[in-house]
Amino acid sequence: MHFPDYPFTPQRFAVRPGIELSYLDEGPRDGEVVVMLHGNPSWSFYWRHLVLGLRDRYRCIVPDHVGMGLSDKPDDAPQAQPRYDYTLQSRIDDLDALLKHLGIDGPLTLAVHDWGGMIGFGWALRDPARVKRLVITNTAAFPLPSSKRFPLRLAMGRDSRFGGWLIRRFNLFARGAARFGTVRRLPKDVRAAYADVYDGWTNAISTLRFMQDIPLHPGDRGMALVEDSAKVLPGYADRPAFIGWGLRDFVFDRHFLDGFRAALPNAEVHAYADASHYALEDKHEEMVPLIRAFLERNPLG
Numbered sequence: 001m002h003f004p005d006y007p008f009t010p011q012r013f014a015v016r017p018g019i020e021l022s023y024l025d026e027g028p029r030d031g032e033v034v035v036m037l038h039g040n041p042s043w044s045f046y047w048r049h050l051v052l053g054l055r056d057r058y059r060c061i062v063p064d065h066v067g068m069g070l071s072d073k074p075d076d077a078p079q080a081q082p083r084y085d086y087t088l089q090s091r092i093d094d095l096d097a098l099l100k101h102l103g104i105d106g107p108l109t110l111a112v113h114d115w116g117g118m119i120g121f122g123w124a125l126r127d128p129a130r131v132k133r134l135v136i137t138n139t140a141a142f143p144l145p146s147s148k149r150f151p152l153r154l155a156m157g158r159d160s161r162f163g164g165w166l167i168r169r170f171n172l173f174a175r176g177a178a179r180f181g182t183v184r185r186l187p188k189d190v191r192a193a194y195a196d197v198y199d200g201w202t203n204a205i206s207t208l209r210f211m212q213d214i215p216l217h218p219g220d221r222g223m224a225l226v227e228d229s230a231k232v233l234p235g236y237a238d239r240p241a242f243i244g245w246g247l248r249d250f251v252f253d254r255h256f257l258d259g260f261r262a263a264l265p266n267a268e269v270h271a272y273a274d275a276s277h278y279a280l281e282d283k284h285e286e287m288v289p290l291i292r293a294f295l296e297r298n299p300l301g
Contacts, residue, residue, distance in 0.1 A: 003193045006048045010070050013101050015094050018082030022070035023098060024062040026051050031059040032300045033104055037095070038062075039114020039139065040210035041174040042278070043069025045193050046113060049284035053292055058109075063098055065091055065119070067206025069197055076209065086209030088222040091119045096126070107300050111135035111291075114252070114277070115210055118222075121229040128232060132300050134241040135291055136260060136267075137279045138252040142230035143223070144216060148255040157211035164208050173207045174198040181277040183248055190281075233263040240298035241267035244287045246275030268294060 008024050015021040024044055034054060036047040044062040051060045064071040066084055074084040084090065099105070110131050112120040117139030124131045144150060156163035157173060167173050178191040186194075198204045215223035241264045245257050257271060270290060275282035 001193070001196055002189060003045060003048075004187070004189050005052070006045055006193070008048075008051070010044070010064075013098055015066065015097050016082065016084070019066060019074050019084055020072045021066055021094060021098060022064045024051060024060060025102065026062075027055040027057065027059040029059065031057055032295070033059045033061060033106070033108040034111055034135075034295070035095075035099070035104075035108050035120070036060060036062040036111040037113070037116030037120045038065070038068070039116045040068070041177050041198060041207040042114065042194060043197060045069065046278065046280060047111070049280060049288050050111070050291060053288035054295070058295065061099070061102065061104065063095065065115075065206070066094060067209065073203050073205055075202070075205065086206060087213055088115075088118055088122060088215075088225055091115070092122045092225075095119060095123045106130070107132045109133040109135065109295065109300075111137075112139050112141075113137045113280070114139050117141050118226060118229065121233065122225045125225070125228055125232060128235060131236065132239060133295065133298055134236060134239065134264070134267075135294075136241065136243045136245075137287075138246055138249050138256075138277055140226075140252060140256050140259070141233050142259055142263075143226050145255040145259055148253070150216060151251055154211055154214065154251065157208055158214055158216075164212070167208045167211070168201050168204045171195060171198050171200075171204050171207070173211070174204070177277065182281045183246075183274050183276050184282050186281060233260075237264050237266060240294065242291055242294040243267050243269045243271075244279055244283065244290070245269070245271045246277060246279035246282055247271055247273050248276035249279075251277065 010022045012020045121141040174195040178194040
């Protein structure tokens, strides 16, 4: 496959027996660490412009979550070998295993998008002091705001067996996000890079499982983690935070942005009326220099 503006050589790590995770480790080994976490249905490709803009000075760690991007896509059937449990807790454990494998045990910057927010902030519950800076784009670290209705297009995958079948059979979620997740029309090869890694019933499994794992109600798998993350989030208000937000996002809209503004009142906020869910696709020419300047103004040391 051809991945435009992705001149990287992904590495692989056996994150669990028989299951390999693909990741980028770009930049100087002694550089300040920036961990970039994607969501659903994207992969490390989402962060490519930021990696290119930082890797001369910063060490960029960018995993593809299991089942996503270039990582293995194991089944979750009871009899599957190897078997993977597609849950938020699994994602957090995978991230922890990767960082330990790389010997990264000190302070870092957390950059998050979509599900990457819950994975990153969920991982940080173990030791919030390690997170020294935040880069936040169209994501969540708290439950669905009471003022926000759960989008019907997500409910189709989360709660409908037929909708789930359509997503896996026709790769609807990844294809739809590549076409409608931006305000600017993406070139065909960029849309293909986002979607083609999920073509086929086996390859699309995680795009559906992520949707099915969205915690909405008390007792939902993952809800306790989300609630714990929400409680801790205001504690990051004393750390530098950059928020770059596409206001045309039908999921992570102003309701979520307002949640971050309330929890992180000192954050540097750039909200774009002409950007959508894939904010870094719509605004990378502007956001990448802004993020770099933010990091340089707020060194870890």
